[in-house]
Amino acid sequence: MGAGLAEVCARAGLDVLVAVSRPARIADGRRKLVGSLDHALRKGKITEADCDAALSRVSFTADLTDFADRQFVIEAGPERESVKLDVFTTLDKVVEDPDAILGSNTSSFPIIQLGRVTNRPGKVVGTHFFNPVTVLPLVELVGSVLTEEETVATAETFVTDVLGKQVVRTKDRSGFVVNALLIPYLLSAIRVYESGVATMTDIDKAMKLGCAHPMGPFELSDLIGLDIVQAISESLYGEYREPHYSPPPLLARMVSAGLLGKKSGRGFYDYP
Numbered sequence: 001m002g003a004g005l006a007e008v009c010a011r012a013g014l015d016v017l018v019a020v021s022r023p024a025r026i027a028d029g030r031r032k033l034v035g036s037l038d039h040a041l042r043k044g045k046i047t048e049a050d051c052d053a054a055l056s057r058v059s060f061t062a063d064l065t066d067f068a069d070r071q072f073v074i075e076a077g078p079e080r081e082s083v084k085l086d087v088f089t090t091l092d093k094v095v096e097d098p099d100a101i102l103g104s105n106t107s108s109f110p111i112i113q114l115g116r117v118t119n120r121p122g123k124v125v126g127t128h129f130f131n132p133v134t135v136l137p138l139v140e141l142v143g144s145v146l147t148e149e150e151t152v153a154t155a156e157t158f159v160t161d162v163l164g165k166q167v168v169r170t171k172d173r174s175g176f177v178v179n180a181l182l183i184p185y186l187l188s189a190i191r192v193y194e195s196g197v198a199t200m201t202d203i204d205k206a207m208k209l210g211c212a213h214p215m216g217p218f219e220l221s222d223l224i225g226l227d228i229v230q231a232i233s234e235s236l237y238g239e240y241r242e243p244h245y246s247p248p249p250l251l252a253r254m255v256s257a258g259l260l261g262k263k264s265g266r267g268f269y270d271y272p
C-alpha cells in the first residue's frame with residue numbers, strides 16, 4: 001500500500017519521500033509506482049504530463065534519518081509489532097519539527113502502542129487507507145486516548161482537502177470500523193469453503209453476483225494479503241476473544257507456506 005500512498009500524495013502535488021527497508025528495494029518501489037501511474041494513464045485518469053510530474057515529486061531512501069525535514073509521515077510497514085515500534089521510535093528521534101504528525105496505516109494495531117514509544121503521543125494518529133489506495137476514497141482516522149484533537153483535525157484537513165479522500169473518525173479499537181466488519185466476513189468465507197458448502201470460485205461468484213461486491217471474499221483476501229488478514233484476525237481475537245475473529249486453520253497453514261496472495265504470486269488463486 002506504500003506505493004499507492006506515495007502515488008496519491010505525489011498526484012496531489014506534494015513532495016514525497018518513500019522509505020524502503022533496504023536499498024535493493026528502491027528499484028522495486030519505483031517499478032510499482034511507474035506501473036500504477038501507467039495504469040492510470042491508460043485508463044485516462046491522468047495525462048502524460050501529470051504522470052511525469054508525479055514521478056518527479058517522489059524520491060526513495062532506505063535511511064529514515066532522511067525524514068528529518070518532514071511535516072507529515074505515514075508509516076505503511078508490515079503488520080508486525082516489532083517493525084512498527086522500531087519505525088515510530090526512530091521517526092520520533094529524527095523528525096525535527098515537534099509538531100510534525102506521525103501517522104500509521106496500520107489495519108489493526110492500537111494507535112496508543114505506537115504513540116507511547118514516542119515523545120509526542122499527541123501527534124500520533126491512525127491514517128488507515130484502503131487497497132487500492134489510488135481508487136478507494138476512504139481513510140479511517142484514529143486518535144488514541146493521547147492524540148490531540150488538533151492532530152486529528154489537521155490530519156482530516158490533509159486527507160480531505162489535499163488528498164481528496166473522505167474520512168470516517170473511529171475510536172482506537174482493533175479493526176476500527178471496516179476491518180471489524182470485513183475480516184469476520186472473509187474468515188467466514190474460508191469456514192464455509194472448508195465445510196464443503198461450495199467451491200471457492202462459486203463462493204466468490206455468489207458474493208459478486210448476489211451482493212454486487214466488486215470482488216469475492218477469496219479474491220479480496222488475496223488482494224489484501226493473507227498474512228495481513230491473519231494479522232488483523234489475531235489482533236481482533238486478542239482484543240475481543242470472540243470465536244468468529246479467530247483465524248481458521250487453512251488461513252494459518254497458507255500463511256506458513258508463504259502463500260500470501262497476489263503479492264507472492266499465489267494465495268487462494270494463482271497470479272502468474
Ligand code: CAA
Pocket residue numbers: 036037039040043045106107129130131132134135136179182214215220224228
Ligand atoms: N489511479 C486512478 N484510478 C485508477 C488507478 C490509478 N492508479 N487504477 C485504477 N483506477 C480506476 C480505474 O480507472 C477504474 O475507474 P473507472 O471505474 O472509473 O473506470 C477503477 O479504478 C477500477 O480499476 P480497474 O478497471 O483497473 O479494475 P477493476 O474494475 O477490475 O477493479 C478494484 C479493481 C478497484 C480492485 C475493484 O475490484 C475493487 O474495488 N475491489 C474491492 C477492493 C476492496 O474491497 N478493498 C478494500 C480492501 S480492505 C483494505 O484495504 C483495508 C485493510 O486494512 C485490509
